[in-house]
Amino acid sequence: MSDQKIHFYKGPAGGWGALKSVAQHLQAQGIALKGAKTLLSANQADGFDCPGCAWPDRDHRSTFEFCENGAKAVAAEATAHRATPELLGAHTVSWLAEQSDFYLENLGRITHPLVYDAASDRYQPIAWDQAFELIAAQLNALATPDEAIFYTSGRASNEAAFLYQLFVREFGTNNFPDCSNMCHEPSGQGLKPTIGIGKGTVTLDDFEQAEAIFIFGQNPGTNHPRMLGELRAASKRGARIVSFNPLRERGLERFADPQDKLEMATLGSTPISTHYFQLRIGGDLAAVKAMAKRLLELDDAARAAGQPRVLDVDFIAEHTQGFAEYEADLRAERWEDLIEASGLSREQLFAAADLYAQAKSSILCWGMGITQHQHSVATIQQMAGLLMLRGNLGRPGAGACPVRGHSNVQGDRTMGIYEKPPAAFLDKLGEVFGFEPPRKHGYGTVEAIQAMLDGQGKVFFALGGNFAAATPDTAATWRALRNCELTVHVTTKFNRSHTIHGRQALVLPCLGRTEIDLQASGPQSITVEDSMSMVHLSSGMNAPASEHLLSEPMIVARLAAATLKGRSKTPWLWLVEDYARIRDKIAAVLPDFHDFNERVRQPGGFRLRNTPSERIWTTPTGKANFIPFKLPSDTPLRQAQRQARDTVVFTLATVRSHDQYNTTIYGMDDRYRGVWGHRRVVFIHREDLKAIGMKAGDWVDITSLWSDGQQRRAEKFVLIEYDIPRGCLASYFPETNALVPLHSVAVGAGTPTSKSIPVVLSLRPQDPPLAQARSVEDTAAHEA
Incomplete structure (x- = not known):
């Protein structure tokens, strides 16, 4: 236990921490010199494609076209063991x-x-x-x-x-x-009926031209570090970067590019997100619908005042079908329901929508924080609808960007x-x-x-x-x-x-x-x-x-x-x-x-x-299709709450640590979240700890709730106080995959709902608490 500690990280994503981590992994695999030479061939014209992730390269001529994630993958493969x-x-x-x-x-x-x-x-x-x-x-x-x-x-x-x-x-x-x-089955199943293809529509050139980039359910600092280079460049030229994520993730906050000599020499960094909305786990569907509803209301106001339309009415008329039904669905949704389901305030939802309305070109990005939910297909179709409202398909600086993992x-x-x-x-x-x-x-x-x-x-x-x-x-x-x-x-x-x-x-x-x-x-x-x-x-x-x-x-x-x-x-x-x-x-x-x-x-x-x-729509209608979807009311969480009665039910999302890629565990640290030396952790809000009568450092068992009555349990996890919305938990997979019911899957795609598992916590009194160096709120005050 002596090597296990919680001490929250104060630095940016990337930077010297990333270089130090790469060096440690090369040494641990016994390939310091060989590994360094190998990395110089990653993503080169005559070299190998990085096995770390599917993020594209700006070109295949850069002398430093790899990231910490890719370096770990290369080191693991080129190991001397x-x-x-x-x-x-x-x-x-x-x-x-x-x-x-x-x-x-x-x-x-x-x-x-x-x-x-x-x-x-x-x-x-x-x-x-x-x-x-x-x-x-x-x-x-x-x-x-x-x-x-x-x-x-x-x-x-x-x-x-x-x-x-x-x-x-x-x-x-x-x-x-x-x-x-x-992972991304819902992306394909959601996009095909709407735009005719189950893939993203953007290129890296679009990231250079987008005025706004919206990121949903994704942690690029750990999962796609090379993406941070594009986000950093966009931030520096003044693009708005808007992140929707339950956890505060360092890679979405600030990034130090190891290739930038000045930034490295001065220990500087670049802010990434201009706006960060910590919605409730699973709240993305409501948030996207709220943004679209707000656009309709802004368009109403513009028409009444004789001002330019907010909606791209020409694109909607020429290239889409189903707008009337989609509009009626949005207008029927109550703001109170959207606010409650998203976990964001009216002011936050309005701010996100207004940013989207003001941008001439926008990209919507998403990862597995979107796809591993019961209604992930519907969420992605609502994202496609949001893009269509402003004509953000088939033109520079705009489009859909599902960010996939495996290379x-x-x-x-x-x-x-x-x-x-x-x-x-x-x-x-x-x-x-x-x-x-x-x-x-x-x-x-x-x-x-x-x-x-x-x-x-x-x-x-x-x-x-x-x-x-x-x-x-x-x-x-x-x-x-x-x-x-x-x-x-x-x-x-x-x-x-x-x-x-x-x-x-x-x-x-x-x-x-x-x-x-x-x-x-x-x-x-x-x-x-x-x-x-x-x-x-x-x-x-x-x-x-x-x-x-x-x-x-x-x-x-x-x-x-x-x-x-x-x-x-x-x-x-x-x-x-x-x-x-x-x-x-x-x-x-x-x-x-x-x-x-x-x-x-x-x-x-x-x-x-x-x-x-090319604005060619290979759908049965020959158009891009708006697909309405009513916000669900009887969610798995509410069903579990009825089942648990007086016990507090949380929604758990499984996540990666920084020292893993998919199920491959490179090390026992999660640097950006401040976890060192172990993996059986549960991130939880300070007030939730008080509400259930527990404290940071306590050890708990986790039990998931599902309608089949089977008990699925994962034992001995330590509670870590973290900046995460009330009622939400996060923990690493594969350790918590045992909690995901086999038949709890995304409607229309079959993806396991690993990002939204109703669970209850039970204390393990026989285990002594693990001391934590500093709470997340104390860390924030210290950094300020």
Whole structure:
């Protein structure tokens, strides 16, 4: 306990703290010199694409185009530590399962393919041919291909993802749960009916021209640090940056750019948010509707006074449909309800709307703080409506910007990793490769877990990721995985999922993004698609961590050749001799990838066509559609309050610490929130502590409330006083994923509601309180 403390951070995001953290991580991985050289190749024209996140690069020529987050990801991959068969085999899997995620992460790179031996409860080395034969035999013994489930991580390349979906569909199923099902699925499902495409509409050039940038449910300082460079530049030129976030996050307050010599030398920083609105968890839907309602009222006043309209009536008339119903819905909402649901005052809501009305061009950004709620799809459709009211689509400096996490999660979906594929895509895939693709929709993530629980999913294959840690309802998910006949994980490092296995289990080590991929025709490059639809090459520069590693495309190709032997027309092994051949096939199936190999070799690659940017609306109406949605009254929180009766019910949001990326734990600190040396924490408002008769430093158990009557509990968390709205809590995942009910999902998207979990706290009196150095209010006074 001596290394665990709470001491609130006084510095800006970035700055010397970021550089110090990068240096510490490079040293901890034993690669100080190698790591520094590797980082200089990140996001370069002839280098590798950063595996840290999907934020785009300004260009691929900068000599310092990486951030703290990306540096940690690179250090973790380029580590000198090796998880050899001897190291892993020295421990039972049961013992490994008892260790922390941080411990497992730091075992290092896996060097050999591994098979689980039930008799010894250990992983043992296995030859690649034997591994593929084992998987093929299990797959071909299934009663139906739909008994197999194929998960995909968003870090798979376009080439790997395309081959993977081709193999699985030739095998005969559309069971493609992926990380999109757990993060930005609502963005796609919300935007497609409104603007005709499930992607953002902006580029980095738009950030240079926007007069206002509105950020919802996102913490770029931890999750997308390179985005802070764009926000800093916008702030310096006078753009308004308006943040909606329940927690005070340092990256949204001020930022010191490590590339700015003057700022670093003077210990200065740049303010980020000109306005910061701490709404209630889940209050974004009401806040966006309130802004739109206020615009209508401002427009009414302008018309009455004979002044220029606030609404872009020409855009609405020419490019949209459904405005009358949308307007009627907004006018019917009561201000009292919007204020109560948002957790913001009338004055704050008016101020946000007025800023939007005054800006000639605005961008709306959002992250998983929006998508992991019950009504996330409706919230995003209201955001699209807000953009349409002012014509902020299809013109410079304006548009929608869902900020995605995994470095190629958007590209994987473009490649066909989707459980509900469009008929046109399947038609073309079948035509090009000479087979009849399955038409039945497959399982998303939640459906896949339920299928495994029900015995309908018998083989689970994961191309990357950490499924057991990333998914909701941990106890149910782990039962599901253990119910499988076979679980297989393609990975670079050992993680939690490899300890939660089926009756048979394989761990297959692959090359990382930073490593040279040498195939029959020579060194290969792969491609990725960032959050703004830019597609570019990525080429590794380090020697592989082991001579026994295969690339992801090669693993897929060899598995396909073994499983589909004698019944596939696809030349699997020929395709992976030269990845340009895979890209030619992608171009043959996907029209937007025409001349793929030629265009991707241009500096910076190319941008996929984005029809809303051209004010072309590929919706059934041929227009951008306003979609009304009445503010819900019987929320999960209110249902839980009725269930708990006299007990205080909070709304909990799961969040990342600063020393993690998704489920990968790089360290035990959360610098910007002042948490050092541990992760089992709960952030809570000072007055809420008083109301429940507890104090900062007390240890509690957390229990979630859901209509199925099951008890979901996470034990031993310390309370930390923090600047967060009353009634709201925040805690880290994956530790609190156990509290998310499996079937508590976003309506219309199926995303787990990990950002809005009704919970109650119970004191653990047997545990001594943890001393906290300074309360958040005292820290604020100290800084002032």
